[in-house]
Amino acid sequence: MGRVIAIANQKGGVGKTTTSVNLPSALALLGRKVLVVDIDPQGNATSGLGVDKHGLEATLYDVFLGLFNLSSVIVGAEQKSLWVAPANNDLVGAEVELSGTPGRDSILKNQLNTLRKQFDYIFIDCPPSLGLLTINALCAADTLLVPLQCEYYALEGISALMQTVKLARQKLNPTLGLEGVVLTMYDNRTNLARQVGNEARAFFGHSVFDTVIPRNVRLSESPSFGKPIFLYDQHSAGAQAYLELAKEIERRSAERAGGEGEGDDPDARLVANT
Numbered sequence: 158m159g160r161v162i163a164i165a166n167q168k169g170g171v172g173k174t175t176t177s178v179n180l181p182s183a184l185a186l187l188g189r190k191v192l193v194v195d196i197d198p199q200g201n202a203t204s205g206l207g208v209d210k211h212g213l214e215a216t217l218y219d220v221f222l223g224l225f226n227l228s229s230v231i232v233g234a235e236q237k238s239l240w241v242a243p244a245n246n247d248l249v250g251a252e253v254e255l256s257g258t259p260g261r262d263s264i265l266k267n268q269l270n271t272l273r274k275q276f277d278y279i280f281i282d283c284p285p286s287l288g289l290l291t292i293n294a295l296c297a298a299d300t301l302l303v304p305l306q307c308e309y310y311a312l313e314g315i316s317a318l319m320q321t322v323k324l325a326r327q328k329l330n331p332t333l334g335l336e337g338v339v340l341t342m343y344d345n346r347t348n349l350a351r352q353v354g355n356e357a358r359a360f361f362g363h364s365v366f367d368t369v370i371p372r373n374v375r376l377s378e379s380p381s382f383g384k385p386i387f388l389y390d391q392h393s394a395g396a397q398a399y400l401e402l403a404k405e406i407e408r409r410s411a412e413r414a415g416g417e418g419e420g421d422d423p424d425a426r427l428v429a430n431t
Contacts, residue, residue: 159276161269162336163298165283165291168314171306172341175376177282178205182385183403185239189277192231192240196265196290198248202282203241206234207383210245218247220268222254227268236388252289261289262329266297287321295325300336305357307343307350312357335364339402343369368402371395
């Protein structure tokens with residue numbers, strides 16, 4: 158049964174879509190069957206995985222409006238074992254058009270439940286906002302993965318997200334857990350990056366991944382070529398970091414399945430810190 162992981166942070170420019178593209182790509186490289194569900198109307202995860210978001214017969218917009226099933230809009234990425242449920246700017250209208258529709262918060266959950274057995278991992282790339290689309294992701298997900306940019310206002314932004322997560326747990330998805338917090342755009346030459354990292358680890362404890370994603374020019378360049386970093390420059394520091402993050406997620410999953418790591422339960426921290 159595939160795990161559904163929502164990648165979210167309502168603050169833009171934190172490496173959310175970069176993570177939504179390259180972490181699934183790394184897991185596919187490790188032989189896992191991975192689906193990326195792009196519910197960001199900007200469609201950057203779609204184009205970042207090499208899919209032309211302007212030439213699609215149907216997208217997530219059509220799924221939310223009930224015109225297509227999710228399985229019918231999925232397309233293959235260039236990389237083996239990696240698929241995309243694409244989005245484009247049409248998705249902007251979904252929140253307005255679904256206003257007042259019964260069950261609108263669980264549309265994505267109902268669609269994903271029919272696909273879980275086909276994939277090892279399903280990642281949801283959320284928009285940088287806390288509206289209906291992100292609520293759908295939190296309702297559908299098993300866990301939440303939060304990219305945290307190593308900048309001054311980063312921790313302040315997470316507090317709003319955690320409050321939304323708390324409400325989602327109370328009203329929609331009581332089993333939603335915290336997959337982890339990943340430090341992005343990390344530059345260990347600066348005191349600020351180290352300070353943000355230390356504060357994040359003090360707040361979230363073991364839920365902060367050991368792997369950090371560095372500032373890396375090749376990571377910034379690869380989206381313009383419509384390729385994940387492993388098809389653009391697999392030897393770059395960014396590629397190696399995302400590969401290590403994928404391995405760490407696999408390792409932590411195995412530990413949880415084996416009953417290890419119980420002394421620092423991410424779910425307990427999610428409740429305590431919201």
